Amino acid sequence: xxxxxxxxxxxxxxxxxxxxxxxxxxxxxxxxxxxxxxxxxxxxxxxxxxxxxxxxxxxxxxxxxxxxxxxxxxxxxxxxxxxxxxxxxxxxxxxxxxxxxxxxxxxxxx
Amino acid sequence: xxxxxxxxxxxxxxxxxxxxxxxxxxxxxxxxxxxxxxxxxxxxxxxxxxxxxxxxxxxxxxxxxxxxxxxxxxxxxxxxxxxxxxxxxxxxxxxxxxxxxxxxxxxxxxxxxxx
Numbered sequence: 045x046x047x048x049x050x051x052x053x054x055x056x057x058x059x060x061x062x063x064x065x066x067x068x069x070x071x072x073x074x075x076x077x078x079x080x081x082x083x084x085x086x087x088x089x090x091x092x093x094x095x096x097x098x099x100x101x102x103x104x105x106x107x108x109x110x111x112x113x114x115x116x117x118x119x120x121x122x123x124x125x126x127x128x129x130x131x132x133x134x135x136x137x138x139x140x141x142x143x144x145x146x147x148x149x150x151x152x153x154x
Numbered sequence: 155x156x157x158x159x160x161x162x163x164x165x166x167x168x169x170x171x172x173x174x175x176x177x178x179x180x181x182x183x184x185x186x187x188x189x190x191x192x193x194x195x196x197x198x199x200x201x202x203x204x205x206x207x208x209x210x211x212x213x214x215x216x217x218x219x220x221x222x223x224x225x226x227x228x229x230x231x232x233x234x235x236x237x238x239x240x241x242x243x244x245x246x247x248x249x250x251x252x253x254x255x256x257x258x259x260x261x262x263x264x265x266x267x268x269x
Binding site: 075085087088090095135145146 | 160196197198200203213244246255256257258259260261262263265
């Protein structure tokens with residue numbers, strides 16, 4: 045059974061304090077690893093797709109990386125507007141169904 | 155560009171009443187469509203998905219049903235709501251075909267409260 049585990053569940057940072065969110069996955073034949081941002085009361089917003097180990101993607105203060113067992117979302121010098129829940133999901137084989145983690149709730153204090 | 159619309163944004167219903175939530179996608183043809191329920195701290199639970207008109211797959215046995223009467227329209231229904239049906243309901247779409255390398259695009263959800 046495919047599994048995706050995110051840690052920590054919650055993270056509090058001071059503005060400018062860089063950190064990383066972890067997404068560990070156990071899937072048979074990873075096809076895609078996805079990161080989303082979800083603001084309270086809204087649907088998840090797509091951030092990145094990673095396909096193979098060693099791949100990296102960047103967007104503003106966010107950088108996503110992928111290894112054969114996990115993905116990291118690095119947040120550099122975060123700002124309060126980066127506060128949100130970050131979800132990761134993985135797909136495998138020919139499935140139409142991604143497996144989601146439970147998310148990391150990030151709060152950045154000014 | 156593609157857009158997804160869900161309505162209503164919030165809904166308060168009494169126990170035993172019927173439910174109809176609607177989701178429509180614009181700007182693409184024959185999308186894969188999904189209904190999720192999200193409970194606080196419990197992640198996304200897939201309820202139904204559809205790869206074409208009239209084709210519905212159910213992931214979790216429950217008090218809900220789904221229909222896809224048109225290519226870009228997905229409806230979540232219930233004949234009699236239970237207290238346990240409360241939650242945040244999300245609709246999502248991907249391009250047609252196996253979505254293994256495609257992200258999902260979500261609507262803004264419906265907050266359903268059952269009294």
